[in-house]
Amino acid sequence: MSTIDAPLPAAPAVPGPAPRLLVVRAPYYREVVDGMTRGAQRILSEAGATHDILDVAGAFELAQAIRLVLRGSQRFDGFVALGCIVRGETDHYDHICRESMSGLMQVALQYGLAMGTGLLTVHDIGQAVARSGADGHNKGAEAASAALRQIAVARQMGAA
Numbered sequence: 001m002s003t004i005d006a007p008l009p010a011a012p013a014v015p016g017p018a019p020r021l022l023v024v025r026a027p028y029y030r031e032v033v034d035g036m037t038r039g040a041q042r043i044l045s046e047a048g049a050t051h052d053i054l055d056v057a058g059a060f061e062l063a064q065a066i067r068l069v070l071r072g073s074q075r076f077d078g079f080v081a082l083g084c085i086v087r088g089e090t091d092h093y094d095h096i097c098r099e100s101m102s103g104l105m106q107v108a109l110q111y112g113l114a115m116g117t118g119l120l121t122v123h124d125i126g127q128a129v130a131r132s133g134a135d136g137h138n139k140g141a142e143a144a145s146a147a148l149r150q151i152a153v154a155r156q157m158g159a160a
Helices: 030-046 059-071 092-111 125-130 139-156
Strands: 020-025 050-055 078-086 115-122
Touching: 020 030, 020 059, 020 139, 030 050, 030 078, 030 115, 030 125, 030 139, 059 078, 059 092, 059 115, 078 092, 078 125, 078 139, 092 115, 115 125, 115 139
Parallel strands: 020 050, 020 078, 078 115
Antiparallel strands: none
């Protein structure tokens, strides 16, 4: 399914107290990541959730930062990871895409995290801009909705 065919992301109902999320961003492509952040914030606001924002150096550091946060004293019900990787002239793109996505999945599974992932892996900046705009087809909004749905699942199953 392409972005344009996908249903617009919506804020799911989350039982219990207002969830608190951490939005971890790799703002290397600032315009794109800011657009995804606005989409995520819209969904979180509609759901009555609170959130903090943490910026990291790049996509490769997203999972590492989430793991570091878990070592700290602040507690979050879920996480939203946002970033953008644009294909370049070398195979660096392939390695960063694979390892960044794998790292996010590993930390989510190992620590039982509710996480939404909005890490764009695109061939050109135009594709990224199309997925981070205000038209509703926004991967940041989708990631926030996914994180909220995972929080709802955890609460429903008594895992939160």
